[in-house]
Amino acid sequence: MSFFTSDQFAAVHKNNLNNLAKLSNTTFEGIQKLTELNLQAAKAAMADGQAILQAVSANKDLGDVLSFQGNVQQPAADKAIEYARHVCDIATQAQADLAKAVEEQFEQQQRNVQAFVDAFVKNAPAGAEGISATLQATLDNATQSYRAAQAISQQLAGLASATFTVNPGAATGSDRQPTQR
Secondary structure, three states: OOOOHHHHHHHHHHHHHHHHHHHHHHHHHHHHHHHHHHHHHHHHHHHHHHHHHHHHOEEEEHHHHHHHHHHHHHHHHHHHHHHHHHHHHHHHHHHHHHHHHHHHHHHHHHHHHHHHHHHHHOOOOOOOOHHHHHHHHHHHHHHHHHHHHHHHHHHHHHHHHHOOOOOHHHHHHOOOOOOOO
16 A cells, blocks of 8 residues: 555655755855855955055154054954854845745645655554554654754854844944053
């Protein structure tokens, strides 16, 4: 006795290929965004470096050069923090998109497994109630475990995202009061 036909297997296979394509596209979109961000950061760093070189070479006084160098550090730290925030935003969005796709896959697979269990229970011989109950309990436990893992994953993603939303001054130490010597 077979519960699935070759058409059903073909449909499942086609669905899995579509899901793989969706996950691949989502991953490549995230990589593309990161690449674009890195190119923008590299261009900005090169432009900033050229501006600094021009400013330093225009100054003849060593005191002005040293003063200028001291003024460059804070903007560079702020830019680094902003870059990290953009990376976190891109990663968070990609994670959310992937999580949504996985959730859709899980829901579909759960429906497929539930249909299998229902077909098994319907066609089971007399006296197989224990096996049927075990199959249903296993499916319910797997669903509960997945939901718990999903909740933990969402909490960890939220924690990671919150880490990059700190005050830029706090991260660089510029919000501290000057110490008396």
